[in-house]
Amino acid sequence: MKKIAILFFISLLTFSCSSDDSRNNNPNLPSIGFNHTINLDLPQFNSLDFPNNSEVITTDGVGIKGVIIFNVDNTLYSAFELSDPNIAPSSCSALSVNGIRAESNCGNDNAYEIINGQQLEGEGGYPLLRYQIRREGNTLFISN
Numbered sequence: 001m002k003k004i005a006i007l008f009f010i011s012l013l014t015f016s017c018s019s020d021d022s023r024n025n026n027p028n029l030p031s032i033g034f035n036h037t038i039n040l041d042l043p044q045f046n047s048l049d050f051p052n053n054s055e056v057i058t059t060d061g062v063g064i065k066g067v068i069i070f071n072v073d074n075t076l077y078s079a080f081e082l083s084d085p086n087i088a089p090s091s092c093s094a095l096s097v098n099g100i101r102a103e104s105n106c107g108n109d110n111a112y113e114i115i116n117g118q119q120l121e122g123e124g125g126y127p128l129l130r131y132q133i134r135r136e137g138n139t140l141f142i143s144n
């Protein structure tokens with residue numbers, strides 16, 4: 001009887017655990033993997049030395065259309081995909097960054113906040129795709 005109870009408990013745990021693979025199940029954006037580093041000592045990244053500033057990275061292989069990096073407070077940074085998450089990648093799907101907003105170039109009203117990635121206006125309902133970012137010294141490490 002004790003063995004049956006243990007097997008029942010193990011099977012219950014196995015089937016009740018769920019994966020987080022569906023947390024980012026946006027059908028508009030393909031799944032990609034990348035690692036990219038940014039040296040904050042380089043002059044092209046001077047804007048990231050100050051809180052509430054952003055930088056757009058459009059290097060090939062970094063994100064789908066690129067990455068938006070936002071300096072929250074010199075210790076906390078956010079990084080998001082530059083593609084509009086509510087439109088399949090196309091010639092107009094790269095967002096334009098204006099202050100803390102990223103806005104669509106595809107003739108719709110889609111707008112997002114680059115601090116937390118939430119949609120501010122428009123249709124579709126998907127937030128910006130968040131990437132992992134961490135700072136070590138004067139280097140930012142961005143990955144997916």
